[in-house]
Amino acid sequence: MRATLMTAMIRTGAKQCCPYAACSSSRSVAYYSKSAIDTNSNYDLVVIGGGSGGLACSKEAADQGARVAVLDWVAPTPHGQSWGLGGTCVNVGCIPKKLMHQAALVGNHLADAAAYGWQLPKDHHVPHDWNTLKNAVQDTIKASNWVYRVQLNSKKVDYFNALGSFLDSNTIKVTDKKSEKTITAKYVVLSTGLRPTYPNIPGAELGLTSDDLFSLKKSPGRTLVVGGSYVGLECAGFLKGLGLPVDLMIRSIPLRGFDQQCANLITDHMSGEGMNILWRCSPLEVVEAGNDQKKVTWLSDDGKKESQVYDTVLWAIGRQPRLQPLNLQAANVQLNQKNGKVIVDDEERSSNPSVFAIGDIAQGRPELTPVAISTGQLLARRLFAKSSRLMNYDMIPTTVFTPLEYGCVGLSEEAALKKFGEDECEVYHAFYGPYEYTIPHRSSEQCYTKIIALRDDPKTVIGIHFVGPNAGEVTQGFAAAMTCNITIDQLQSTVAIHPTSAEEIIKLRITKRSGLDPRAVGCCG
Numbered sequence: 001m002r003a004t005l006m007t008a009m010i011r012t013g014a015k016q017c018c019p020y021a022a023c024s025s026s027r028s029v030a031y032y033s034k035s036a037i038d039t040n041s042n043y044d045l046v047v048i049g050g051g052s053g054g055l056a057c058s059k060e061a062a063d064q065g066a067r068v069a070v071l072d073w074v075a076p077t078p079h080g081q082s083w084g085l086g087g088t089c090v091n092v093g094c095i096p097k098k099l100m101h102q103a104a105l106v107g108n109h110l111a112d113a114a115a116y117g118w119q120l121p122k123d124h125h126v127p128h129d130w131n132t133l134k135n136a137v138q139d140t141i142k143a144s145n146w147v148y149r150v151q152l153n154s155k156k157v158d159y160f161n162a163l164g165s166f167l168d169s170n171t172i173k174v175t176d177k178k179s180e181k182t183i184t185a186k187y188v189v190l191s192t193g194l195r196p197t198y199p200n201i202p203g204a205e206l207g208l209t210s211d212d213l214f215s216l217k218k219s220p221g222r223t224l225v226v227g228g229s230y231v232g233l234e235c236a237g238f239l240k241g242l243g244l245p246v247d248l249m250i251r252s253i254p255l256r257g258f259d260q261q262c263a264n265l266i267t268d269h270m271s272g273e274g275m276n277i278l279w280r281c282s283p284l285e286v287v288e289a290g291n292d293q294k295k296v297t298w299l300s301d302d303g304k305k306e307s308q309v310y311d312t313v314l315w316a317i318g319r320q321p322r323l324q325p326l327n328l329q330a331a332n333v334q335l336n337q338k339n340g341k342v343i344v345d346d347e348e349r350s351s352n353p354s355v356f357a358i359g360d361i362a363q364g365r366p367e368l369t370p371v372a373i374s375t376g377q378l379l380a381r382r383l384f385a386k387s388s389r390l391m392n393y394d395m396i397p398t399t400v401f402t403p404l405e406y407g408c409v410g411l412s413e414e415a416a417l418k419k420f421g422e423d424e425c426e427v428y429h430a431f432y433g434p435y436e437y438t439i440p441h442r443s444s445e446q447c448y449t450k451i452i453a454l455r456d457d458p459k460t461v462i463g464i465h466f467v468g469p470n471a472g473e474v475t476q477g478f479a480a481a482m483t484c485n486i487t488i489d490q491l492q493s494t495v496a497i498h499p500t501s502a503e504e505i506i507k508l509r510i511t512k513r514s515g516l517d518p519r520a521v522g523c524c525g
């Protein structure tokens, strides 16, 4: 199902013109037929990294008849945490995060239940047990690790739970716990992903990262989350939702690169739900405070030093490659000097023609699972099935799974105005009230949706933003429409599904230019 949806995101061979992005689909691309396969190599393809991108690429290559090996090796965190096959998404990313987000949402539903007539215990206090949730999450992960191994086995992909490093362009050293050997391949795909960054401050090692959080043996308790982007906001959101006291430290703006009006609605909502946000603060040091607690000192906005004691400090300040073990010099693979990512061209090829890079490790690519998967599948088809189709990086939808979710596809308002100018863009917007919020009197103050369209015919939609419940589910279908270059007239003439929150996008008529009040009115008229 997921593969089908993602296939819809991929540009077809036909020439397609997006008004706001350089088209690359019409460029011709070299492909490699099976006759080009080097029969002297052990493998046609060796994939280093068994995460979202690497698994998708290796399975697709095997489906196309290639002899494939995958190497996956997880270096333990500084706190000793490690995990199985599948990479970040399944073990320490999207999946455990979504399950813990869901646990927090269930808590909200419990709080709403009495208003809907459910006769809960009189004091309404329903305690949450971290270990029950953590164990359920870890069981789900372990089942997935197993399924990946079975899939590789059934496709006859050789899996090595081993560290890969280059000896030369086509020779890989395979090092596992017990032994070392070499294998050769016509092509090598790097899909080694990223790992969380620790700040360069005294005592940083006393903090944890998302690599440790989802398997913690006891509740994180009072937590400081440092970082104002996806990981920081999502983790702070579900920890608060589980009933824990959480402070969130944001050194500048929330969700850099996102539509800032929507990003600020998300943090307004978090503050409204009781989250203490430490704006424009930067951590200075962490020291032991006894009883397994940590004292964190930070520099606040007004230049003062402040301190607080926490049970857990969670660094969510970005992610970086760990390329040193790969010995990339041996294959002459060039890296971006700033962030250490692998420089690739439109075909995902590195500076070495037989070495490719996909997913998070590739320079300039969105760090998202469906991107890594689609890129890996398309690369395998180009290498082994005479395909010439490239990945379309222009229209990547995403959702931030904060307590109030935020989904978007296309340009932010700022980016659209910068690219096309204010006169060329029409911004439609409205606040709305989800029907399910009415009976429990849940505040809908931050529920909001926005479309940005070009004013010139055919009035192509260039950005859709949705802040509200189930934003991921809502945004996916609109992303398909935008991939087909939907216009504002087509969107507005689509028949709504009532009563839903998604219909609010279809119903948008008020433009910012008109100055009319975008606040919610009425229900069914």
Ligand code: FAD
Binding pocket: 048, 049, 050, 051, 052, 053, 054, 071, 072, 073, 074, 075, 086, 087, 088, 089, 090, 092, 093, 094, 095, 097, 162, 163, 164, 165, 191, 192, 193, 194, 210, 231, 322, 325, 326, 358, 359, 360, 361, 366, 367, 368, 369, 370, 372
């Ligand atoms: P990875 O999945 O990271 O896989 C790389 C693998 O290679 C790892 O197993 C690594 O240990 C291994 N490896 C590294 N070096 C070597 C070597 N030398 N030899 C052998 N193996 C090696 N994305 C979304 O789309 N939606 C979400 O909701 C979402 N939530 C996220 C939540 C969190 C907390 C985080 C951290 C990320 C989230 N992401 C999400 C991002 C997503 O997880 C990544 O974009 C995706 O996993 C990248 O896949 P990849 O194949 O590039 O790398």
Ligand code: NDP
Binding pocket: 199, 200, 226, 227, 228, 229, 230, 231, 232, 234, 251, 252, 253, 255, 256, 282, 283, 316, 317, 318, 319, 366, 367, 368, 398, 399, 400, 401
């Ligand atoms: P990001 O790189 O997106 O953001 C890092 C955040 O940390 C920024 O707010 C940054 O602030 C802040 N920061 C950086 N350095 C410091 C420092 N030294 N002290 C204090 N704050 C600091 O990283 P994330 O880890 O949040 O996310 C990584 C990627 O993972 C995302 O880009 C996304 O693609 C993917 N992801 C996707 C999810 C989804 O699809 N729902 C969920 C989670 C992750 P500033 O802006 O000032 O630089």
